[in-house]
Amino acid sequence: MQKSLSVYDSDGSTFVPLVVIELVSETKEEAIAWLLNRVRDKQQDGGAELLVEQLTPGAQGTEKDNPNVYVVGASWQRLLYGAEDVGFFKEFNDGSMRGFTYANKHNFKEFQGDGDGFLSMAECQYIIKHELDNLRAKDEAHVPGYPKMKLYPGKSVIRRMQSKGILVQVFPLHEKEELKRLSFSWFKKIKLSFQPLDDIRHYFGEGMALYFGFLEYFTLALIPMALIGIPYYLFDWEDYDKFTVFAGFNLVWCTVILELWKRLSASLAYGWGTLSRKKAFEEPRPGFHGVLGVNPVTGRAEPLYSNAKRQLRIYLVSVPFVLLCLYLSLYVMMIYFDMEGWALMIHDEEPTLWTGLLLFIPSIIYAVVIEIMNLIYRYAAEFLTGWENHRLESTFQNHLVLKVLVFNFFNCFASLFYIAFVMQDMVLLRQSLATLLITSQILNQIMEAFLPYWLQRRRNKKAHKRMIKTMEDKELPLSEQVKLEADMSTYLGTFDDYLELFLLFGYVSLFSCVYPLAAVLVVLNNVTEVYSDAFKMCKVFKRPFSEPAANIGVWQLAFEAMSVIAVVTNCALIGMSPQVKSYFPESETQLIMWVVGFEHFLLASKFILTFVIPDVPKHIQIKLSRLEFESLEALKKRVTE
């Protein structure tokens, strides 16, 4: 971790600034003083025991700059205690991964001297975020100076100030040296190589590293499909017979790669120490509210909220809302098909250049409407999931993902399903599929990385006209760096990136037997996606807080569900192909029976495969069992009175 940047604490001791807190410029003095005191207070007094200092504006500081920007850091000792609090797993002397404890620190492999360099900067920032989030009100009835900002014992202070708008943002700082090294090995090299996953994890945390690991794995796994798809595309465009073999291969392949990914991700997560971190000990998410009580598992004071109420909210409000949205989406789709039919009618009556152009209008309107609906729905889903008041961040994410996933799936694929199974027009299906896939890829790349980058550059040029120094410059003073980073866009998590991959996986798997080239297109897209995602993480966005993750979570399930749906659609498509139909000239019934039989066989095989392939590699399973065994032995030995 770099030590070049440091600020002086009020005691005169220096510390490395890790996290930035920005309050609105007109915040009342007493509220600021109270917050800073709470952050600095000793832990036994209910404080966070962190170091915090106001940022001194640099030489180029203008009047317009917000003076209420604070940098937060901590002593090494405090960070090591924090690492124990958050339950980091680190490599032990014997090579196994164990929960870090301060008392036991010298037995960890990479612990040297006073522990400087033992934790990565991302980990330190995570610890500080955790401690700030868990800074809870004691007996204050409200934030000092703001009688309307009610507090009650146990309420997260930071969260309340954030939700009431005095706290603008909390974000971790970039490390310029590290970032430069990472950028170079990640996306500035031209030569083909694997991504530096360990470095990514070191800088951005496990959640992000797993996303990039999955992106890379998914791309590599699609290459065999793509290679087989090319000759199909080139030589046998219309021969469904051989497509049957191709589709069969695809389906088995999808199952196998998803299973193997579980094993790979378990290996990665074990090495990063996140596999053994237990979910049950997660602190409640900052937005969680309820009556203060005692957590029955840990015995610690925390807000409690009735599970029955949550279930009622989910089943009586959220589920009907999602269903209503699906109905609306269906309705819009039907209008689109009506419009298209109407445009075709006009074109057929009197074909001119203008009516020819008219043919494209419905698709364009539909695409725009889909995007708008996705956007509005996304906000609604976030609001609803927040309102459901989940205790853990992970369950919140799961419910959000589920809501968004179902709607996006429906919105993106409903028209394809309609074309495939109601209109039964394979030529149109292939065309629509190709058009949707290619346009969505292009749009995504632009929207995701280059647009924000361009916007940011423009903004920077406007705001800091006098400033010649840029992020790349080593000599940039701290105040300038903070100002630059504060203006960068905020990365909202891997959600949208996974969603994009999920929809791509849908395009490649759902209708693979009519469009074998899809795999090729997705591979090409993913290769550029790695670069554009890496670019946006390093150059466009504020550094995100790292998120310890043991797997890709609910996305694994989402991909598996997609691969089950793919079996059904592909079998149906095969059954509808004229070549397969010609085998059963006299009886359509027999054809359907065979197809249904084949589908059931494939589904059964999928489940057996899922069952037979162990989710965690043997050698890691053994290490986990050993830890569990030792922890039970330890519990046995301890005499509790």
Added chain:
Amino acid sequence: MQKSLSVYDSDGSTFVPLVVIELVSETKEEAIAWLLNRVRDKQQDGGAELLVEQLTPGAQGTEKDNPNVYVVGASWQRLLYGAEDVGFFKEFNDGSMRGFTYANKHNFKEFQGDGDGFLSMAECQYIIKHELDNLRAKDEAHVPGYPKMKLYPGKSVIRRMQSKGILVQVFPLHEKEELKRLSFSWFKKIKLSFQPLDDIRHYFGEGMALYFGFLEYFTLALIPMALIGIPYYLFDWEDYDKFTVFAGFNLVWCTVILELWKRLSASLAYGWGTLSRKKAFEEPRPGFHGVLGVNPVTGRAEPLYSNAKRQLRIYLVSVPFVLLCLYLSLYVMMIYFDMEGWALMIHDEEPTLWTGLLLFIPSIIYAVVIEIMNLIYRYAAEFLTGWENHRLESTFQNHLVLKVLVFNFFNCFASLFYIAFVMQDMVLLRQSLATLLITSQILNQIMEAFLPYWLQRRRNKKAHKRMIKTMEDKELPLSEQVKLEADMSTYLGTFDDYLELFLLFGYVSLFSCVYPLAAVLVVLNNVTEVYSDAFKMCKVFKRPFSEPAANIGVWQLAFEAMSVIAVVTNCALIGMSPQVKSYFPESETQLIMWVVGFEHFLLASKFILTFVIPDVPKHIQIKLSRLEFESLEALKKRVTE
């Protein structure tokens, strides 16, 4: 635990006899002396540190009686240490279930005085069995006096002597007082009540109690089905329309009851302390052999066997063997249908009384052949699974169950499938189903309980003609009791009982829409099954060693698989019914599409239900998390050097 019976140790101290070891009468003196010494030796010297004494023949002892019968017991202290070894979970002072430790013994709820009565007799017997099984050879090259009985360091002594035939049997003793009380509350009372599951668990162990719990639960869960089935049977015999509703109800019901059983069994197992016992720490099963090495999880010396070799044996030998057997079974079924066709032809040509009787001959022959095939296959499966050399008893059982299950399912239901889907003869299907169900029930009850009881009574009358005293007699001396029990049949585990339930579940669920009365028959059968099973456990068989179990294991999966298959078969049957067909007079294709769609909807609902209903009730989940949390905290606190 009764203390009325006791024998004198060689030191003159008394002990309660728990387990009986019987060696063949011509065993060499030196082998006996060596074995007894090993059993008595201190644990640090590699012995089992148990108390063992030769049984002194009673007054009625004859020359013919085997003199080499030994009773084994242990001091209370030894048993408590053993309880820690085997990892029993007991109720702690704070109401939670914790792993018992000797050091911590006074903090357990039911621990009083010197610990007398803390462990049930079944638990003590389990501990002794565990210690005897783990009596391993040190540097002996062979059993003394038997140069051909090779031993190597780490080989289980008891197992080697058993496999070479000098050790006839090891079995736990009944407690007459307890047994009488249990019998009375279990099956001698006439009034309708739940079974005394806690008492059953106390006497026979968790595995057995879970079987009876499942049997009872299954019966109760079928009652709604049976109640709905009766009016269908009485009033609407031929109206398939309403059967569709009935079948739909059945399918959802099956899923729900199986899910709820998981929760109930988790509750039971938590209260019995088996839910938290970890599988990974199971000792290797006595039959497991391999090169002595170090277990990577526990660090203890034990035989190791390459997993790759085991997989090869499974996939290259066992799987092909099972497939071959299935093919044979199919072949036999086809011969049966040929025979039946031939008998029908003769009867049709010239119908007389004799040809009328001839019609039954093929079914009888087929039923007998099925039974014989099941029997032979059972032995082959046990041999093969033993040869696969699984490390744990539980994995051995899983593989055995899987093998036997697949074959039995095929053997019993293949003819029904053939009648339903190839011959499409619903009247014959209903007849066959009823016949198979009723005959198998009657045969089972006879074969299982009354036949062994009758055989045993006859044998006892012959062998102990002079003896007037019987098992019921309180004053029976120990030597007589041991002799009586040694002659009782050995209970081979819950395998056959579960298999029977599984097949009954198949009869009731697979074709429920053609024969709604099946549920009624199964309920009636199960009620008598409870009594006959209870009777056979208490009166017919030797007491079995208790087996700690947290759930019904692989059977849960088997029942769930059956309920998935039931969705497919019932949907197919509904689609084939003339009433449903009449809704789609013009297009068979459309009919099939609807049925397939309905089936997919049902399957999807099943999986969503499985996913939505948590497997462990919330309050138990919290207790488990707390234990886990505390055990991790304990590990953190322990400074390992």
